[in-house]
Amino acid sequence: MDLSYTPQEEEFRARLRAWLAAVLPSLAARPHPDDWPGRRAYDTAWQRMLYDAGYAGLHWPVDAGGRGATPAQHLIFLEETERAGAPYVGANFVGLLHAGPTIAAEGTAEQRARWLPPVLRGDEIWCQGFSEPDAGSDLAALRTRAVRDGDHYVVSGSKIWTSHAEVADWCELLVRTDPAAPRHRGISWLAMEMDTPGVTVRPLRTLAGSTEFAEMFLDEVRVPVANRVGAENDGWRVTMVTLSFERGTAFVGEVVACRRTLDALAAEARADGRWDDPVLRRRLGRLNAEFRALWRLTQWNVGEAGRGGVVGTGGSVFKLRYSQARQELYEAAAEVLGADSADLDREWVLDRLSSLSYTIAAGTSQIQRNIVAERLLGLPKGR
Amino acid sequence: MDFQLSDDQRALRAGVRELLAGRFGRDRMRADLDAGAGLDRTLWRELARAGFFALRLPEAEGGVGLGLPEAVLLFEEAGAALLPGPLVATQLAAGAVKGAAEGEAVVTAWEPGRPVAHLDGADALLVPGSEGAAVLRDAGRARESAVPVRSLDPFTPLWRVTNPPEVGEQVSDGGRLRTEGALLTAAEQLGSAARTTDMAVQHAGAREQFGSPIGSFQAVKHLCAEMLVRAELARSAVYAAAVTADPVEIAGAKLLADEAAVRNARDCLQVHGGMGFTWESDVHLHLKRAWLRAGWWMTAEAAEEVLATDLC
Ligand SMILES: Cc1cc2nc3c(=O)[nH]c(=O)nc-3n(C[C@H](O)[C@H](O)[C@H](O)COP(=O)(O)OP(=O)(O)OC[C@H]3O[C@@H](n4cnc5c(N)ncnc54)[C@H](O)[C@@H]3O)c2cc1C
Numbered sequence: 001m002d003l004s005y006t007p008q009e010e011e012f013r014a015r016l017r018a019w020l021a022a023v024l025p026s027l028a029a030r031p032h033p034d035d036w037p038g039r040r041a042y043d044t045a046w047q048r049m050l051y052d053a054g055y056a057g058l059h060w061p062v063d064a065g066g067r068g069a070t071p072a073q074h075l076i077f078l079e080e081t082e083r084a085g086a087p088y089v090g091a092n093f094v095g096l097l098h099a100g101p102t103i104a105a106e107g108t109a110e111q112r113a114r115w116l117p118p119v120l121r122g123d124e125i126w127c128q129g130f131s132e133p134d135a136g137s138d139l140a141a142l143r144t145r146a147v148r149d150g151d152h153y154v155v156s157g158s159k160i161w162t163s164h165a166e167v168a169d170w171c172e173l174l175v176r177t178d179p180a181a182p183r184h185r186g187i188s189w190l191a192m193e194m195d196t197p198g199v200t201v202r203p204l205r206t207l208a209g210s211t212e213f214a215e216m217f218l219d220e221v222r223v224p225v226a227n228r229v230g231a232e233n234d235g236w237r238v239t240m241v242t243l244s245f246e247r248g249t250a251f252v253g254e255v256v257a258c259r260r261t262l263d264a265l266a267a268e269a270r271a272d273g274r275w276d277d278p279v280l281r282r283r284l285g286r287l288n289a290e291f292r293a294l295w296r297l298t299q300w301n302v303g304e305a306g307r308g309g310v311v312g313t314g315g316s317v318f319k320l321r322y323s324q325a326r327q328e329l330y331e332a333a334a335e336v337l338g339a340d341s342a343d344l345d346r347e348w349v350l351d352r353l354s355s356l357s358y359t360i361a362a363g364t365s366q367i368q369r370n371i372v373a374e375r376l377l378g379l380p381k382g383r
Numbered sequence: 384m385d386f387q388l389s390d391d392q393r394a395l396r397a398g399v400r401e402l403l404a405g406r407f408g409r410d411r412m413r414a415d416l417d418a419g420a421g422l423d424r425t426l427w428r429e430l431a432r433a434g435f436f437a438l439r440l441p442e443a444e445g446g447v448g449l450g451l452p453e454a455v456l457l458f459e460e461a462g463a464a465l466l467p468g469p470l471v472a473t474q475l476a477a478g479a480v481k482g483a484a485e486g487e488a489v490v491t492a493w494e495p496g497r498p499v500a501h502l503d504g505a506d507a508l509l510v511p512g513s514e515g516a517a518v519l520r521d522a523g524r525a526r527e528s529a530v531p532v533r534s535l536d537p538f539t540p541l542w543r544v545t546n547p548p549e550v551g552e553q554v555s556d557g558g559r560l561r562t563e564g565a566l567l568t569a570a571e572q573l574g575s576a577a578r579t580t581d582m583a584v585q586h587a588g589a590r591e592q593f594g595s596p597i598g599s600f601q602a603v604k605h606l607c608a609e610m611l612v613r614a615e616l617a618r619s620a621v622y623a624a625a626v627t628a629d630p631v632e633i634a635g636a637k638l639l640a641d642e643a644a645v646r647n648a649r650d651c652l653q654v655h656g657g658m659g660f661t662w663e664s665d666v667h668l669h670l671k672r673a674w675l676r677a678g679w680w681m682t683a684e685a686a687e688e689v690l691a692t693d694l695c
Contacts, residue, residue, distance in 0.1 A: 001387070001622055002384060003384060003386055263694050285686070285687035286690065288691070288694055289620070289686070293616050293619050294619075300386050302386075317615050366601075369608035369609070370605075372608035373607050376608075379603075380588065380595070380598055382595070382599030
């Protein structure tokens with residue numbers, strides 16, 4: 001059990017801290033949630049700054065354009081950027097945290113060379129076209145079809161809840177390439193360019209009033225066969241790789257951000273006298289224990305997974321507790337805000353709304369519990 | 384940074400597990416329960432010979448020279464096995480109370496306002512102050528004013544000490560003793576939480592209803608999954624707190640481990656159905672001990688206050 005960092009790692013932390021202190025003060029605030037083009041520009045500009053400073057794709061393998069950093073360095077990066085209040089990955093989420101790592105792990109040399117550098121530089125952003133109206137938790141029920149026509153697939157169907165679809169350049173798309181095969185065996189993983197003819201994006205309004213996700217209609221969209229990652233009909237396996245990245249470390253940085261929020265809540269409660277209420281004080285104290293422990297759980301998971309930061313099913317344990325704790329955090333925030341908890345211009349009010357998605361997106365809590373019970377505890381599969 | 388057990392730590396844990404399985408396995412545990420046996424001094428000495436109490440004493444003082452992370456692994460095993468006795472207080476007193484390290488003296492803790500455990504079998508009392516020095520008192524003198532309590536936990540006899548005897552020998556650094564006591568107790572809770580998870584999973588895989596193992600039903604599966612989540616979060620917190628010895632982190636570890644032990648025992652009872660409500664099943668023993676430990680060294684209320692004070 002070693003929680004200490006090597007001198008090189010501490011040096012890395014010090015350099016990163018100095019860099020953040022130098023660049024962050026001049027950074028503007030992130031545009032309003034409804035301004036997606038503005039947000040895209042903001043998020044990709046930040047990614048470009050990271051790239052130029054040598055901090056892009058830290059945990060990606062070197063031959064994928066990454067820095068091959070140790071898991072510890074990756075954790076230091078997440079810790080320090082969040083602690084300094086640096087911008088979050090935002091629109092770069094899918095490309096950096098799961099489509100990119102999937103291509104790095106499963107793509108050919110040409111595919112890596114084509115798609116990965118622009119993700120790291122912030123030139124191109126990705127979205128995730130997995131869910132469909134009739135295939136959410138039951139992802140393998142997806143029906144969007146891809147029919148081979150020479151060196152293209154002709155894709156028709158629809159996708160839903162596609163985050164950032166409005167502003168994405170590429171989509172990691174799951175399609176059915178063999179309708180006759182058993183459900184899990186006829187799926188392929190494609191990279192689809194979003195401005196291909198036949199792609200229509202219709203924004204959906206979230207309960208927070210924003211348009212962060214969309215419906216996507218695909219009408220005879222021609223996708224080159226060369227854009228398939230992994231073998232034809234082997235897309236389910238590739239998808240499991242993607243989901244392990246998504247559930248593994250994609251939310252880790254946020255844990256540190258939650259601890260910052262908790263500090264801010266305590267400061268606000270102190271300022272207006274609510275801190276004298278032992279029930280509120282103890283509630284915030286309990287959340288402190290939660291987020292500290294979730295950070296330690298991450299360190300444990302990453303240590304166990306070894307290099308590369310793929311956490312596997314241990315990520316489901318993390319996601320279950322984290323999504324719950326995040327919702328409790330913003331319930332506590334509402335209590336601190338009191339009457340202000342009805343004011344949508346208070347950041348915590350919007351965050352309270354968006355926290356409601358955490359037990360749904362990236363696999364619902366019910367599905368995560370099934371995964372933990374069946375794959376970690378070995379309980380029998382059921383209906 | 385590699386937050387995993389070292390080979391030595393794994394070996395140590397395996398060794399204690401083996402020792403406890405051999406000397407305090409389930410049959411023996413149930414036999415002791417039926418006999419209403421008190422503290423077993425022979426077993427106590429064997430634990431001492433295995434280094435249980437002298438673990439953290441420097442080698443120069445006849446100890447094993449290991450640290451809190453190793454101690455936590457031992458106490459986790461003790462918690463899983465339902466090993467009774469004032470293990471925590473005795474380890475804390477090793478070096479300060481003559482014979483504690485060797486298993487010759489049994490030391491229990493006296494926390495003002497709470498009944499004292501195992502007073503009948505103890506030689507000395509450790510009284511951890513919140514800040515100041517801990518005080519050692521002669522257990523025999525304390526017994527003079529003690530009234531037995533009909534204890535919730537059949538393995539933990541309790542005594543109400545109304546009129547504690549005067550101050551005895553002072554031990555330095557009572558604050559540190561208090562946090563370390565909380566951490567080692569949290570480790571016992573962790574062991575219990577992990578054990579009740581195993582018990583529930585095992586039962587859910589074996590017991591059939593409606594023609595299927597009950598573990599194939601989602602309602603049961605989800606109870607078990609949440610048990611694992613609680614135990615694993617507590618494990619991360621307890622192990623990290625053992626490495627850093629940070630008082631805030633220790634408070635968090637105690638809070639989460641108490642919750643994991645109590646709630647997992649309750650869920651384990653539920654998964655066992657009517658069987659879980661019987662004396663015959665071990666579940667109630669875990670639950671009762673978990674309830675007691677939750678009140679020892681650091682309550683949820685105290686832990687939450689420490690954690691709140693740490694904010695901003
Ligand atoms: C903010 C947000 C962003 C998203 N972004 C994307 C994205 O970018 N790309 C993408 O592809 N998808 C995205 N999703 C979709 C997300 O992955 C799905 O919403 C999720 O997997 C659940 O599917 P569903 O919405 O169809 O719900 P359903 O599957 O219909 O589930 C409804 C309820 O039934 C429960 N349920 C379903 N099956 C079972 C079962 N077997 N056992 C027990 N309970 C069950 C669920 O837990 C849930 O409570 C996003 C979702 C949200 C909320």
